[in-house]
Amino acid sequence: MKYAINEYPGTKSITLLCMFILYTPLLVISLYSFNSLRSITTWGEFTFDWYIKAFNNPAIQDATMNSLLIAVLASSIATIIALAAAMGLLRGAPLKRQKLVVGMINLPLLLPEIVVAVATLIFFIAIDMTLGLGTVLIAHIVFCIPFAYLPISTRLKDIKQGFDEAAYDLYASRWQSFIHVTLPMAMPGIMSGLMLAFVVSLDDFIIANMVAGPGSSTLPMTIYSMLRIGLTPEINAISTLLLLISIMFVTASWWVNRSPKSAS
Amino acid sequence: MLNKLKQLQDQHIRGGLISPSMFMIGFFLVIPILIVLVYSFLESGTYGGVEWTFSLDAYKQFFFEEDFLTEELVFNSAYIEIFSRSFLQACTATFLCLLIGFPTAYFIATRPLKTQSLWLFAITIPYWVNLLVRTIAMLFIIRDQGPINEFLMYLNWIDTPFKLAYTPFAVSLGLFYSFLPFMVLPLYAALSRFDMSMLTAAHDLYASRWAALRYVLIPSVSHGIAAGCLLVFIPSLGAFIAPDILGGGKQLMIGNLIALQFQGSRNWPFGSATAIILLSIILITLYIFSLRKKGEQK
Numbered sequence: 001m002k003y004a005i006n007e008y009p010g011t012k013s014i015t016l017l018c019m020f021i022l023y024t025p026l027l028v029i030s031l032y033s034f035n036s037l038r039s040i041t042t043w044g045e046f047t048f049d050w051y052i053k054a055f056n057n058p059a060i061q062d063a064t065m066n067s068l069l070i071a072v073l074a075s076s077i078a079t080i081i082a083l084a085a086a087m088g089l090l091r092g093a094p095l096k097r098q099k100l101v102v103g104m105i106n107l108p109l110l111l112p113e114i115v116v117a118v119a120t121l122i123f124f125i126a127i128d129m130t131l132g133l134g135t136v137l138i139a140h141i142v143f144c145i146p147f148a149y150l151p152i153s154t155r156l157k158d159i160k161q162g163f164d165e166a167a168y169d170l171y172a173s174r175w176q177s178f179i180h181v182t183l184p185m186a187m188p189g190i191m192s193g194l195m196l197a198f199v200v201s202l203d204d205f206i207i208a209n210m211v212a213g214p215g216s217s218t219l220p221m222t223i224y225s226m227l228r229i230g231l232t233p234e235i236n237a238i239s240t241l242l243l244l245i246s247i248m249f250v251t252a253s254w255w256v257n258r259s260p261k262s263a264s
Numbered sequence: 265m266l267n268k269l270k271q272l273q274d275q276h277i278r279g280g281l282i283s284p285s286m287f288m289i290g291f292f293l294v295i296p297i298l299i300v301l302v303y304s305f306l307e308s309g310t311y312g313g314v315e316w317t318f319s320l321d322a323y324k325q326f327f328f329e330e331d332f333l334t335e336e337l338v339f340n341s342a343y344i345e346i347f348s349r350s351f352l353q354a355c356t357a358t359f360l361c362l363l364i365g366f367p368t369a370y371f372i373a374t375r376p377l378k379t380q381s382l383w384l385f386a387i388t389i390p391y392w393v394n395l396l397v398r399t400i401a402m403l404f405i406i407r408d409q410g411p412i413n414e415f416l417m418y419l420n421w422i423d424t425p426f427k428l429a430y431t432p433f434a435v436s437l438g439l440f441y442s443f444l445p446f447m448v449l450p451l452y453a454a455l456s457r458f459d460m461s462m463l464t465a466a467h468d469l470y471a472s473r474w475a476a477l478r479y480v481l482i483p484s485v486s487h488g489i490a491a492g493c494l495l496v497f498i499p500s501l502g503a504f505i506a507p508d509i510l511g512g513g514k515q516l517m518i519g520n521l522i523a524l525q526f527q528g529s530r531n532w533p534f535g536s537a538t539a540i541i542l543l544s545i546i547l548i549t550l551y552i553f554s555l556r557k558k559g560e561q562k
Contacts, residue, residue: 007374008473014367015383021364022390022444025401028411032404081284088281092274101282104289111297112502112546114519115539118526119296122536125313126299142292145285174277196392203394206504210526220396227509231404239397250392254385 026243033236050237060238063222067202070137070218075197078144079152082197083190085145086153087178091161108143116143117210124211131213139211140201147200148193151257155189156182192257195249203246297543304536314532322537343521343538350517353432353507354500357439358447361496362489364440365447369488372448373455384452391445399509402438403429406510430512438506439496446495454488490553498546518542 033051036044054060085105089098108116120139121131129135159182167177183190205220212218217225219242226235304322307315327344328337372383390398405411408425416422428434458481466476482489504519511517516524518538525535 008367008370008477011367011371011374014364015371018364018368018444018448019386021441022387025398025405025441026390026393029397029401029404081288084281085285088278092278095278095282101286104294105285107289108293110546111293112499112519112542114502114504114522115297115300115543116293118522118535118539119300120292121526122303122532123292123296123299138292142288145288149285199392203392203396205394205396210523220394223396223400227400231400231407235400236404239394239400242397243393246393247389250389258381 029236030240030243033233033240035233038233050233051241054234054237057234059217059222060219063217063219066133066136066216067219070133070140070208071198071201074137074140074144074201075148075194078141078197079148079190079194081141082145082148082152082193083186086149086156087182090153090156091164091182105149106146109146113204113206117207120207121210131211131216133212133216135211135213136208136216136218139207140204143204143207144197144201148197151192151196151253152186152189155186155192155257159185188257192253195253195256199246199249199253202242300536300539303532304540306533308531308533319533322531322533325534326537326541346516346521347518347541349432349515350501350503350519353436353439353503353515353517354497356436357443357500358493358496360436360440361444361447362493365444365451365492366489369448369451369455372452373458374460380456384449387445387448395442395505396509398442399438399505402441403434403509406434406437429510430514432511432515434510435507435515435517438510439500439503442503442506443496443499446499447492450491450495451485451488454485454491458484487557490556494549494553498549501545502542 034046034048036047036049082105085101089095089101095101116139120135120142124131124135163181163185164177167181168174172180203220204218205224208218209221209224212221219238223235223238223242226232303314305318305320307317307319307321309315324337325343327339329340330337368387372380372387375383403410407413407429408427410429412428413422413425416426428437462480462484463476466480467473471479501517502519503517504523507515507517507520519542522535522538522542525531525538
């Protein structure tokens with residue numbers, strides 16, 4: 001063969017361009033969060049001042065606490081619900097309504113966020129529920145379920161049911177078999193799902209913006225309202241922190257779940 | 265008998281395990297969507313909320329507005345413009361994603377197996393970063409005083425800042441940037457299943473590279489292309505953040521129109537009707553694609 005026919009010229013440079021497009025804005029905004037001057041053109045000196053300033057802002061402090069509280073609670077509850085659903089769906093023969101149930105679990109992914117946001121808002125108002133952290137939590141649990149379900153179900157599908165049957169043969173109860181056999185093997189998938197759900201909850205702006213009452217702003221909501229005044233270095237600093245947290249959690253999630261074959 | 269009892273118990277346990285998820289999604293998502301559907305057929309209350317009388321006003325408002333003096337309905341194109349703008353923006357974003365995403369997915373799919381997952385991981389990371397933060401980062405670099413403009417002026421290529429932020433193109437760029445990973449992933453999935461020796465076969469039959477691409481590769485991975493386009497088009501159509509921040513409130517899209525009805529103008533039936541129309545467009549798009557898929561299988 002004179003040349004590899006499946007090498008198309010330019011694919012490498014377009015891939016690099018793709019990476020450049022994806023990462024440059026994130027790198028630039030992170031870089032400028034350390035610039036002591038507000039200017040783009042001149043670099044003053046390396047500083048943490050904007051971070052300190054942001055940390056001392058009481059609105060940001062409150063919003064950070066709210067965001068963390070909701071992300072921890074919503075991701076844990078959603079992971080437990082998703083784990084239960086995955087156990088119910090994937091242990092044993094497919095159920096009669098298997099497809100419908102899986103479709104329901106994935107429904108939050110299919111609907112545009114803005115539609116979910118306004119629907120949830122009018123529902124809470126219709127049932128006379130006070131808008132606040134509680135309503136944000138409920139809405140977050142709902143859309144975290146499919147994100148937690150995905151890695152958990154992938155993992156469970158890889159664990160052969162023979163393990164359960166072996167445990168039953170050794171007189172383990174259903175619960176014992178779950179705790180001592182299935183759970184440890186599914187753990188990487190569960191951790192991965194938990195971390196993805198955490199990131200997704202922390203990321204949400206559109207839904208929280210609709211269903212959070214006054215005084216229960218989350219971090220993205222606070223960033224959004226700060227943006228009304230203009231793009232300040234403090235916004236860069238908070239954004240950089242948020243993006244680092246997301247990247248850390250997603251990397252960890254990928255890492256724990258990276259080789260499903262080796263554990264089972 | 266005992267076996268049957270055990271099976272029945274098994275069914276109950278499995279049903280019990282599934283029910284919390286069905287309750288959460290059914291009660292807090294499906295019912296709310298149904299309420300939106302009902303509200304879209306009601307009249308708007310004077311101080312927000314709804315009046316419980318059946319009316320098609322919310323849907324009529326799309327095309328007509330009442331003339332103040334004559335009380336006649338006159339054609340109003342404002343909302344149709346918002347819809348066509350959204351459609352155009354979503355199409356542009358999908359096209360840009362395909363243009364960059366296809367070669368990227370191809371490049372990744374032809375790497376050694378070991379490095380493929382690393383490349384894919386690098387593509388997915390930005391997706392998990394807060395969409396608001398990513399959009400702000402985009403605004404930061406394209407605005408008038410941003411690095412791009414400062415750099416071009418430093419090179420003396422331009423004297424005044426190149427107006428990019430708050431233009432329709434900025435919104436397309438933002439949507440493209442938001443959903444690019446969605447294009448690459450399904451394309452990669454399709455390309456990695458494609459047998460590359462087919463290209464060699466085409467070459468042996470005197471096909472040029474481009475003929476092989478046009479007549480062998482693209483038709484074989486068309487389902488991946490369709491999936492990628494859907495995954496970019498659908499969220500772009502209902503986008504809220506990119507038009508809001510990069511369009512500077514001047515480039516309203518469907519998502520912003522819906523949000524406005526619940527925050528600013530307080531016309532719930534109209535907002536609900538807009539949401540229902542958006543959902544219908546999405547369902548119709550999905551339906552057309554599923555028909556196409558069925559046709560292909562025959």
